[in-house]
Amino acid sequence: MTEFLAATVRIATPLVFTALGGILSERAGVFAVGLEGMMLAGAFAGVITAFLSGSMAAGVAASVLGGAAMAALVAVATTRFRAEQMVTGLAVNILALGLTSFLLRGLLGRGEAPTIRVSPLSPLPVPGLASVPVIGPLLFRQPVLTYLALAAAVAVFVFLMRTRSGLTLRAVGENPAAVFAGGVDPLRVRMLAVTCGGALAGVGGAVLSLQQVGTFTDAMTNGRGYLALAAIIVGRWMPFGTLLACLLFGAADALQLRVQGLRLPVSSYVIQMTPYVVSLAMLAGFGRTAQLPAAIGTAFARDRPS
């Protein structure tokens, strides 16, 4: 059981960072379909930098920059150029997939994929608490990024719900014209929100590459960005709700890995479907009063703000 819960936390951690980043973007009114690409860019930049510099801290910093760089592309295209948000996200996912695989071979491997190895971030027990039975190993004997994921959820919640800037960000997602009338540029807010969201998604990628496997493989995010997107829906665009959704998906995935041992009557693929089906059901349940930010998906033009 402890092992199952540990697997749940492990699988959920990259999702938590990525989904929190997506919340920032979507609350500001920009669909976060590009999370997959931002995450992959972060995973790549993180592990390559750590490999070349020998410093894990530099690796994490690079993953922030990698994710933010991908997101900046989305930010500029969807705000300044009013590009369709969902499809721009798809484009960035394709781009990140190609770019990381190409750079891995072209820049570092002279044509072939080189062997990248760093020793993954090791668990950092919290003195005292780590020896508490069950909860100890689960919550207090984790690598540093797992603690940071929890901190990030709190930080995003406080920022969005308890600060003036957070209020402005949410207002841009609901009614950019009103924010514009109030003297704040909604496009600037959106660009910042999307880019910061990408930075968080980049750390989500670093959890995979720096904390869990210690290397980079092509397309290693393997759909986790889309899963994070589903977690945001299930979590109703709220940080703690989304955190729970990530844990739920983590549990489903942990269960899926044990499906043969447990002799469950369903196959692992059916369990893998649940996050998407649950998200659809949640969306369908909200019906026409969906909790989506009102202005999500719409472009804002300063010369015709309506």
Place this chain on the structure above:
Amino acid sequence: MTVGAPASRPRVELAAVRALAPPLLAVLLAFAVTGVLIVAAGKNPVLAYWSLAHGAFGSWDRIAVGLNRATPYALTGVGIALCFRARVINIGGEGQLALGGLAATWVALHMVPAPRPVATLFALGGGVLAGAAWAGLAAGIRLKRGVHEVLATLLLNFVGLLIVSEALQGDLGEPGAGFPQSPLLPNASWLGRLVAGTDLHVGVLIALAAVAVAHVALWRTPFGFRLRILGASAPAAAYAGISPARALVSVMLLSGGLAGLAGAIEVLGVHYRLIDGFAHGFGFNAVAIALLGGLNPLAVLPAGLFFGFLETGAVAMQRAVGVPTPLVAVIQGLTMVFVLSAMGLTAGRRRV
């Protein structure tokens, strides 16, 4: 003699230039940016692009492979273009195509023995129905429950792909194959070869026909006119008494059916069996192709060919110059971002 003729011709030419310029510029820009990457990798971009072109068009065999590759792109892209015309953002091509392939496989393996064209037609029909049903499900969720089709189609993609994996693990899988795939389909269900001695299959003609039909439907029928009005202005469409719900359902069924057909053709004409992950990337790239073609069915054809030949040429490029194939995805992704940006800038200034 008339004043109108000389005055109107430049306007027509200007419109053509306006329509063609953004996608061409986007492609050129994407090639320029990736050229910088090639230089960064220590290779010669001119040489790389030349070997790419050579790999794509160097022999009849290569051309046949490129045309085969472009077929599902053109079919799926044309359906998506019609959807986007009516502002129905269907990004579910990936799942619709996968289920089309699954249904075609199921029909081919389970139907009573029949001679070739009959067996093939039934299998293709199964693919069309499955793709349309999957898109129809998204349309139903949109209309009945108010979930935006862009989210419904995106999420259903993953469910669709997992259904294929599930089927291959279960009844449809080949026992002891070591890889999730179906047994080889009966010969009678295969798509015929168009040119003996090459891989070119009849699916290419089906794609051509679909593009022609879509062109006529969009520009010459009341159905197409309704789609275009809906896309240009929802209030105008409402004023004209056009039902958005009916248009949504019909255009989704149509594009789902086309994607399903593409999946069936991929199975019956290229692999002759269902392979796990065979649909990978087709659906999302088809969105890029629809956009690159300016949502114009006839222009989707060259856009599909461009992607098809780009992908087949890349393999040769890697072998000849050592520039890795993922570069193609970079070109595709960048092209998409650039076209989307150009479209966003000019939105609202387009004519119906």
